[in-house]
Amino acid sequence: MVQSENRKILIHACCGICSGYPISLLKEMGYEPVVYFCNPNLDTKEEFERRLEAQKIVCMYHWVDLVVEEYKHEDFLKIAKGLEQEPEKGLRCDECIKLRLRKTVEKARELGIKYITTSLVISPHKNFAKITEIGKSLAEDLEYVAIDFKKKDGFLKTNKLSKELGIYRQNYCGCEFSRRD
Numbered sequence: 001m002v003q004s005e006n007r008k009i010l011i012h013a014c015c016g017i018c019s020g021y022p023i024s025l026l027k028e029m030g031y032e033p034v035v036y037f038c039n040p041n042l043d044t045k046e047e048f049e050r051r052l053e054a055q056k057i058v059c060m061y062h063w064v065d066l067v068v069e070e071y072k073h074e075d076f077l078k079i080a081k082g083l084e085q086e087p088e089k090g091l092r093c094d095e096c097i098k099l100r101l102r103k104t105v106e107k108a109r110e111l112g113i114k115y116i117t118t119s120l121v122i123s124p125h126k127n128f129a130k131i132t133e134i135g136k137s138l139a140e141d142l143e144y145v146a147i148d149f150k151k152k153d154g155f156l157k158t159n160k161l162s163k164e165l166g167i168y169r170q171n172y173c174g175c176e177f178s179r180r181d
Helices: 016-028 045-062 073-080 091-111 128-139 154-165 176-180
Strands: 008-013 032-037 065-068 115-118
Touching: 008 016, 008 091, 016 032, 016 045, 016 154, 032 045, 032 091, 045 065, 045 154, 073 091, 091 115, 091 128, 115 128
Parallel strands: 008 032, 008 115, 032 065
Antiparallel strands: none
């Protein structure tokens, strides 16, 4: 349980589907989630907007605040340069996760929030230990809260909620390179 004086946690959300269950679990754990939609990796502005709309629905459902980072795909392309041929789950993905979690740390500091986490770890396609290592290494003065949201049927629960809400359900991670794989 988190002490009551500052229970806010900034949760980086990759999409509405992945954040549904993590938001409810964080609330159960005594946190006050603030969702941070920061996804410069998304291959088009249209994809960004579709996922953002789904995220807005999930945030309204849970009655939580949503902070949206401006779409800047060039930030992703800069860190992906030279890694275009990397397979999914390879070095390009590590750099992408670092980019988004670094921005999460910056936003948490700006908002005065000391706890951070990410919904990325709910995906069975993502490596919990690797993402946790990245999150902890970037957190510095903040606390990265490592929760494997896949546990206790988290992935099943988050998918069930997204179906109930009728939100957009993408079929690829987000970047142009994951689309080809």
